[in-house]
Amino acid sequence: GAGVSQTPSNKVTEKGKYVELRCDPISGHTALYWYRQSLGQGPEFLIYFQGTGAADDSGLPNDRFFAVRPEGSVSTLKIQRTERGDSAVYLCASSPHVDTGELFFGEGSRLTVL
Amino acid sequence: AQSVTQLGSHVSVSEGALVLLRCNYSSSVPPYLFWYVQYPNQGLQLLLKYTSAATLVKGINGFEAEFKKSETSFHLTKPSAHMSDAAEYFCAVSDRNSGYALNFGKGTSLLVTP
Numbered sequence: 001g002a003g004v005s006q007t008p009s010n011k012v013t014e015k016g017k018y019v020e021l022r023c024d025p026i027s028g029h030t031a032l033y034w035y036r037q038s039l040g041q042g043p044e045f046l047i048y049f050q051g052t053g054a055a056d057d058s059g060l061p062n063d064r065f066f067a068v069r070p071e072g073s074v075s076t077l078k079i080q081r082t083e084r085g086d087s088a089v090y091l092c093a094s095s096p097h098v099d100t101g102e103l104f105f106g107e108g109s110r111l112t113v114l
Numbered sequence: 115a116q117s118v119t120q121l122g123s124h125v126s127v128s129e130g131a132l133v134l135l136r137c138n139y140s141s142s143v144p145p146y147l148f149w150y151v152q153y154p155n156q157g158l159q160l161l162l163k164y165t166s167a168a169t170l171v172k173g174i175n176g177f178e179a180e181f182k183k184s185e186t187s188f189h190l191t192k193p194s195a196h197m198s199d200a201a202e203y204f205c206a207v208s209d210r211n212s213g214y215a216l217n218f219g220k221g222t223s224l225l226v227t228p
Contacts (some may be wrong), residue, residue, distance in 0.1 A: 033215065
């Protein structure tokens with residue numbers, strides 16, 4: 001389809017494991033964003049990319065979280081040594097231009113850490 | 115830093131009644147303001163946005179919002195609620211200082227009763 005695609009849609013892992021979440025943005029969109037949404041909360045900003053570079057990673061909670069976008073399209077959010085508190089829905093969004101503020105969201109990847 | 119506050123985590127209206135969802139913002143520079151909607155098991159979808167043009171903004175599905183600088187508000191309204199409007203609604207703000215990354219409120223769950 002033409003929308004933002006996120007995989008996996010659901011991921012269950014054990015505490016301490018490593019997890020990768022993938023985002024495939026809308027073709028041609030230069031800006032890509034990662035958010036995290038916990039139950040009953042609004043989406044929380046993590047990081048955004050303009051092209052291949054991370055323009056703002058101030059929302060990453062700690063150094064266990066890392067994201068890449070090596071070719072300026074697909075992005076991967078990587079979480080090391082997962083903790084139960086990392087359980088949330090991880091949302092990816094893309095935008096044709098960074099200054100429009102109009103984000104197109106995927107349906108998210110639900111991460112459950114046991 | 116910019117932020118938004120949504121008053122009322124749950125709002126219930128009768129079908130056909132006025133919908134009013136409240137949002138107040140805080141920003142040190144002219145903001146961009148948004149309302150997003152999240153239907154059950156779906157991704158976030160843009161309802162409308164304010165980007166310093168007309169202060170009364172019309173969006174999809176009959177929703178509109180008015181930017182009031184004096185009140186730092188951006189409340190969402192719809193004259194007549196439909197059952198299909200039941201969803202989670204998020205107000206969000208961005209500005210050039212934040213690199214246009216959206217900061218979301220905690221959301222308001224709208225329930226429409228017959």
